[in-house]
Amino acid sequence: MNTRKVTSALALCLAMALGVSACGGSGGSKASGKKDQALTSIVNASTKKGGTVTADHSSGPDSLDPGNTYYGWVQDFSRLYARTLLTFKPAAGKAGLTVVPDLATGLGTSSPDAKTWTYHLRTGVKFQDGTPVTSKDVKYAIERSNFAPEVMSNGPVYFKSYLADDASYQGPYKDKSANGLASIETPDNQTIVFHLSKPFADFDYLATFSQTAPVEQSKDTGATYVQHIQSTGPYKFASYSEGKGATLVRNPEWSKATDPIRTALPDKYVLKFNINQRTIDNDLMANNLTVDLQGTGVEAETQSKILGNKNQLSHTDDAIAGATSYMALNLHVAPFDNIECRKAVQYAVDKTSVVNAEGGAVKGDVASTLLPPSVNGYTKFDEYPTAGNNGDVAKAKAALAACGKPNGFTTTLTARSDRQPEVDGATAIQAALKKVGITVNIKTFPSDKYFSNYAGVPDYVHSHDVGMMMMAWGADWPTGYGFLDQIVDGGAIKPSGGNNLMELNDPKINQALASAISNTDAAARTKAWGDIDKMVMQNASVVPLIYRKNLLYRPSSATNVTVTQAYLGMYDFLLMGSSK
Missing domain, CATH: 3.10.105.10 (Dipeptide-binding Protein; Domain 3)
Incomplete structure (x- = not known):
């Protein structure tokens, strides 16, 4: 399944299986679907490569650095440039709550007492500079995100709370030893072992967090790493401006052969921050915008307009x-x-x-x-x-x-x-x-x-x-x-x-x-x-x-639209594309 080329005929079969409203194998249907259709199916299905996804936010991220974020929409969106040990399956309905391997070859192997968890990484995964991803890069990512609150203050600290030796370790910016955190072992470049101080039965869920996205220590600049994030996904940053936005383009070092999850159909993503919510809503309804990044729905005034308009209502999902x-x-x-x-x-x-x-x-x-x-x-x-x-x-x-x-x-x-x-x-x-x-x-x-x-x-x-x-x-x-x-x-x-x-x-x-x-x-x-x-x-x-x-709104130009409950009922950014 990793390397299979998806044909239009196969896409049609998949679409029928998922209950999608339309197939756009030759290029993105203009059909908008029905009200609430994206809650359980994929709307405006398409297998066409190309197009630009435009995405606005009324404020902005806490950080786009995968190790320094706690916003649900960033966790959802960061999967485009930051691969994690595991992730949630990009799929319609309840299937979207399924945890599947991403960087790892399979789910974690646990000791009987749920205190030791082992993962094996895929071979061939690279950073955007061509450097192979190793288990040490995953370990370093967790060290910086959980043990350096003076630099990485936004994300959760589950790893710190449960790893066996968190009390003495001061994080990679203070502790310059070669070994780093002793409770994470990397016996070889493709194996990572977590030793916990107490049982943690939900550890596979923790492995889906963006904090497990690998980071090259030689490229890490702490708080300013967000300015030059090294991608492991199908897209990399062409530009980033604090408080204004970002542009993502294709990452030539990404290979479908190592990634069974991502379709990577769009050519580009253009993000804009600090856009008035009413402007975002109006641009969605005018089909001038692909998606609202925040994922919390339209504002009250827009909502009142939509609820009284049957055509506009057909573009919505009350998630x-x-x-x-x-x-x-x-x-x-x-x-x-x-x-x-x-x-x-x-x-x-x-x-x-x-x-x-x-x-x-x-x-x-x-x-x-x-x-x-x-x-x-x-x-x-x-x-x-x-x-x-x-x-x-x-x-x-x-x-x-x-x-x-x-x-x-x-x-x-x-x-x-x-x-x-x-x-x-x-x-x-x-x-x-x-x-x-x-x-x-x-x-x-x-x-x-x-x-x-x-x-x-x-x-x-x-x-x-x-x-x-x-x-x-x-x-x-x-x-x-x-x-x-x-x-x-x-x-x-x-x-x-x-x-x-x-x-x-x-x-x-x-x-x-x-x-x-x-x-x-x-x-x-x-x-x-x-x-x-x-x-x-x-x-x-x-x-x-x-x-x-x-109350989410999907414009007619948005393709492969489905709601993911794994990320707070917003649209799945990993699937979404654009016919524009």
Whole structure:
């Protein structure tokens, strides 16, 4: 399958098997498909090489460096230039949740106790400069991304948390020894072995992260590596401009013979950052743009236009994002160090008004749990029920009295300035809390700096009395652990770029997470995730708001369009092409 040339006839068979709406083997159908068709099939299928994919974003990435990112859309998009040990299968529907080999020849081989994991790399894979990729390059990539927070601050630290000798290792920029991290062995150029301090049953999911994309140590310049990323995928950077955009072109050192996953049909990708969301929406509807990189759907004004137009509606997919929008209450900012004050907010928030402010039912359903229904381990419950999800003033005031603030208090709520629905949701919360005497001052910041400079920086949060923060989170991988760990485990609290915005560090929750992921019994793990979700909600530091959906728009020139649940219900950038 690695080297087979796809013929038009074969493409037709594949298309029929996947249930796609049209085959464009000779060049990209103009058919737009039907509403929600890309949720389970491939729309506007094509096998034609060529064309330019144009992609805009209302803000920009935290970083396009595969080792320094935590944004879902970057994880999705980076697969075009950064191959990882494993990845999610580029396919329609549930098949897109399947983990498949990428750089590796197969899935990981685990010891019986799930503490040792071994992968074997394909031969013949090269960097864009022609240098062969080795297991040492994968090891170095993990060392720089997980053990150098002074340089790589944005990504998760799962490897650091689970590798056996993380305590003494200072990262490759400080530790100049030839051996590096002892818990990752590279006995030969094609083998990499991970030795963990404790069992980790989900390790194959971790191997899909962009942090396992190899990096040549001789080419690494730390924080500025993003300016000259060395590609291992079918595309390389022709240009990159911070805050403005990037252009990717074909990488001549990539070979289909070593890559059974990527079709690499487009000739070029042109990315633009900091484009007004309304402009992006209008360009999509005018067929002047291939895709919105952010993947969170059109804004409210555009949505209202689309919902009243049958033709425009046929271009949309109301994708379940596998994500929850919530408000984090910081446990170290008064008065939220008092659980009764946190409960007051739980009861005061009018969740129905938040859903309506953010776009109504098409944008999602009222949430009562942190885990969304689409994630393994979800259990339906509500610790703070109110009639019609409209808030309960009496219960909120009783909680305020219990926390010693009968007349309310003043606090700050942050939101992302380029995500208007999130700002609108914050405004709805502000109005609801005013009814019980809580004054909310809203501060907004751009998405690309939200975690690295503001909400994800404890020093900033504490010094500016930021008690509440708008947040949206999707699973790092589709299990309860993949959803919960980085937002509720105390070990995930970081000096900057953090996602545990509550700064929740409850020993019982930490231990429950560690015990569950160590359990090789899948059914027991699944039950544990729901139990941990209840523990978090009983702490009252998270106010669930919306189980998110995103109204995505696919223009008629976009080909091979399908939604991937592996990347938060956005379009699969690895498959998408353009007839232009």
